[in-house]
Amino acid sequence: MSYLRQILFRSPGTLSNVVRHLCTQNVAKVEATQEELDKLYKFVELELRGNDPAVLKSFCKFAVTTGNHLDINTKSWTLRKPNHERYTVLKCIHVKKKHRVQYEYRTYYSFVQYKYLTGSTADTVLEYLERNLPEGVALKATKVEVQAIPEYLVPPESDKQSNTTVDT
Amino acid sequence: MLKIFRIIERNTIEKTCLCVRYSSTDSSAEKRDEFRVLNIRKPKGRYQERKQPRTLNILPPRSESMPVDQDWGNVWPGPRSFHPATVPLPVRQGYVEKSGAPPSKYANAELVKIPNFLHLTPPVIERQCNALKQFCTPWPKALDTDEKLEKHFPLQITSSDYCFSSPSIRNPLARIVTLRFKLGSLGLNQRAKDKFLRLVGDRYDEESDSVTIVTDRCPLKKQNYDYALYLLTALYHESYNVEEWENLKTEADMEYYDWLKNKSKATIEKLFGKPHGEIENADVYADSVDKLMNEGENTYTLDKYGEAVRKLLNLPTKIEIK
């Protein structure tokens, strides 16, 4: 899992070296053992929805504290306006059109963003936060994973000549 | 006092009555032939002792016997509704219209309703995070900026997880996968890029040079992810693929003006009598004609075109008319 980190730590030289090393190792590894590499997440964003802004605030504080303890770049913000969904219905079920009653659902939004996470960290943090999610709060965790271009995306042999001539 | 005397009096009377009745029943058993006495006030038989109300042995609240330096994480280990006997805080909740203290924590339903974070106090979070650290891996130090990240890992794959209260954890929206990448990172040649753009259509954003592919037609996230990568591969190879009919493209089918393939080039070559590479200032002229035709006629392109023509034909520069 932490294979990538090991490589990057073992050779603190130039990045190109590292990446070349990574690529060759990657191909070799995939062919040899099919070992799964750790994923890289550019950021993980939590969107929290709740009826009560105070509960959301507490949870955001908890999430930010967790991120700080685990040395993750964390930030949190809220939408200024909640979403009010209103239903206007007749007060009496069949008659009296003038007499209505209004019901309202309020949804408050809060956001927490974690930046630069490895796959194992992201899984751990999300698991911890999701398990401690309070009642009446819905969570949407958006994960943005980054990947290298797959190595099979190479131009066909016939086009390689023209490719170089046109590009240069 | 009078009342008490009265009660005592009544009790004594009752007791004496009881004795009398007992004795009378005994005597009645002996003498069966006598008339029985109908007792309306009291039932016959043994006097039923009145059941004493059961007194529950209720312990005092646990919070009163708690030491000050206890470990709160052990008292309240997990999420739970508020309980006043366990929480040693003098919390109050409720709105009182007239001046007065809000209702206390005992028998207060409002405190039970609100979700509490008593199991997530700062020392507990710290302790749990320290225990979780062994499962985390640090971010590679070489990839510390967005530019480096984008250079080495150009593909961005976005997906969402959903958490909500329901017996099922499935959410149909979790299947959607978005693949996003910069077109420049694929390294396509000019013809392939042109074809790629025609294939992706409006999924290409010109401002940020990025292509966004959203897949949601398969039921599972993994399937959609595989499908997105399949689409990328198919687009890539298809854009390099040259069909036979593509070579039939004539000047009328061109989507932009290319000087090298047009009559203007032939005319210039005929005029000078040599290939365009050897003509002085021909490249400037070609450039200005391209711009004039592609960007349309405006003051800037027309001026440039005029200058290029003068240079090409060695004419004097434009005389400013005053």
Place this chain on the structure above:
Amino acid sequence: MSLIKYSCNYSLFKHVLQNNTIQKNSTRFLQTSSVCLKNQAGRYRITPKGDFPLTYEMANPPHRIAHRKAWNSWNTSNLDGGVRSAETAVEDMFIRKFVTGTWHNLFASEVIIKRQHNIIRIAGIITRGLSPRKMYFLIGYTEELLGFWLQCPVKMELQTIADRKDIVFKYI
């Protein structure tokens, strides 16, 4: 007929006259609101003796929810994009009926239902009318049966009070 016409015309005339005076006084005697705007649900009337006990929940009418008092059901189905709202409402109603029937005449507060993931927490305040043994039995009974029906882990989290008067907020 003519009389009616006359009266009509007369009333029209009077009306115009009144309107003129009204405009002069720059006030309007128009009633735009409906005649009966009385909300009754969840509200209690004052008794003549002023001895009707109200809990905090009863003392605050429904329009105070989220301001002075909180909801009795906590779940995510009423949020923006929430799922299973109808099922949740029906299940909550069923839980309430079942709990009030099983804990007959014991609940002093409302039945509070909180849903976290698939866990259903049933909280409330009850009187000490039962021996602890029976109370433990009822807790297990309720959790087991509701868990079987709703296919979720159910937890009962109860508080007890010695007397019903403990929970009274005010008398009206």
